[in-house]
Amino acid sequence: MDWYRIKTSFIGLKRLATLPKEDKQACVDAYRFFQRMQAGEATKTEDETQAVLDYYRVLNNMLAIFDVEKLYIPPQLDEAQGLYGNQLLIEQHVLQQMDLKDPENSHLLDMGCGRGRISYHFATSTGGQVSGYNIDANQIESAIDWANECDMNDQLHFKVGNHHDPLEYESDMFEACYSFGAVWPFFKKEEMDDHAKEMYRVLKPGGRYSCSEYLLTPHFDWNNEEHAALHRLFLPTLAATHSMYPADVCAALERAGFKILTSLPSKAPAWPLCDQKRDLVTIGRKFIRVLEAIRILPPWVEESLDLLQKGGDAWRDAEKAKLADLNWRIVAEKPLA
Numbered sequence: 001m002d003w004y005r006i007k008t009s010f011i012g013l014k015r016l017a018t019l020p021k022e023d024k025q026a027c028v029d030a031y032r033f034f035q036r037m038q039a040g041e042a043t044k045t046e047d048e049t050q051a052v053l054d055y056y057r058v059l060n061n062m063l064a065i066f067d068v069e070k071l072y073i074p075p076q077l078d079e080a081q082g083l084y085g086n087q088l089l090i091e092q093h094v095l096q097q098m099d100l101k102d103p104e105n106s107h108l109l110d111m112g113c114g115r116g117r118i119s120y121h122f123a124t125s126t127g128g129q130v131s132g133y134n135i136d137a138n139q140i141e142s143a144i145d146w147a148n149e150c151d152m153n154d155q156l157h158f159k160v161g162n163h164h165d166p167l168e169y170e171s172d173m174f175e176a177c178y179s180f181g182a183v184w185p186f187f188k189k190e191e192m193d194d195h196a197k198e199m200y201r202v203l204k205p206g207g208r209y210s211c212s213e214y215l216l217t218p219h220f221d222w223n224n225e226e227h228a229a230l231h232r233l234f235l236p237t238l239a240a241t242h243s244m245y246p247a248d249v250c251a252a253l254e255r256a257g258f259k260i261l262t263s264l265p266s267k268a269p270a271w272p273l274c275d276q277k278r279d280l281v282t283i284g285r286k287f288i289r290v291l292e293a294i295r296i297l298p299p300w301v302e303e304s305l306d307l308l309q310k311g312g313d314a315w316r317d318a319e320k321a322k323l324a325d326l327n328w329r330i331v332a333e334k335p336l337a
């Protein structure tokens with residue numbers, strides 16, 4: 001595993017150093033776009049999606065250097081384990097909630113699958129099939145490379161896809177679908193129904209949607225200036241475009257025909273693991289400054305990490321005050337016909 005981590009960090013560094021100049025500029029512009037959104041600028045969904053894509057194309061490589069290859073921070077369910085161990089624990093929980101009757105013959109859908117490592121975990125746990133889609137071809141390339149390397153092409157299927165388009169999968173195709181911080185932060189409230197209906201369509205009757213997603217808690221109050229100020233700071237760092245309440249998501253799922261089985265806050269906070277990564281990034285920044293000084297990396301890498309850390313601090317304050325949750329759990333079922 002350690003060798004795997006070193007190799008992943010190295011590939012992340014190499015990809016960052018060799019990304020085209022336009023991609024890097026687009027990433028910096030995307031962060032500014034998120035900040036303008038938070039300052040109240042009205043934006044179109046297509047432009048928001050483009051900004052998310054531009055941002056993640058670079059961010060996924062940057063975070064891979066710091067061992068955040070699966071692009072989410074899990075709850076700290078076990079203090080003796082680090083980020084990766086706790087990711088495996090929350091993933092097992094989300095998988096159990098799917099209540100698969102015949103795991104080996106199951107086919108799951110990973111929505112916003114990132115670099116495909118959660119799909120890999122589920123395919124190895126169940127022995128079944130997992131399909132995943134993501135807006136960013138760069139992440140999909142990494143997912144496909146990994147499936148090839150593990151010789152799991154018969155179980156893992158990845159392609160580029162957008163939540164805002166009809167899902168390119170047949171109706172009644174999946175035993176379950178899931179998401180980890182990858183669906184609801186990218187929707188305006190009035191757009192959620194279309195995606196919920198698509199999820200409903202591709203699931204088999206009796207199939208479940210299980211997730212661990214970034215959502216506001218019911219304590220968050222848009223009219224409270226302290227809450228709103230924290231939100232303005234942390235949302236661009238989460239690379240999210242919108243913040244929904246669990247009740248918004250559940251209502252959209254219910255309108256699509258789902259029965260809600262669970263809607264609960266995370267079992268443990270994520271901020272202790274955010275803090276651990278913050279310390280690692282602080283050390284990494286010293287190394288990155290050297291690489292920038294000898295012109296191996298451009299100066300914006302340091303600048304981006306600085307923004308990430310400031311947003312991370314605001315996130316910690318918001319989570320400690322229980323205003324927002326990185327791992328809210330929802331389980332919903334498509335009723336048997």
Ligand SMILES: C[S@@+](CC[C@H](N)C(=O)[O-])C[C@H]1O[C@@H](n2cnc3c(N)ncnc32)[C@H](O)[C@@H]1O
Nearest residue numbers: 056070071112113114134135162163180181182
């Ligand atoms: C916080 S990351 C989580 C990724 C993945 N679930 C994981 O945990 O590794 C959010 C993911 O959502 C993807 N995403 C954002 N907007 C999307 C869209 N409109 N359609 C598909 N994927 C999208 C991003 O590219 C990114 O991979």
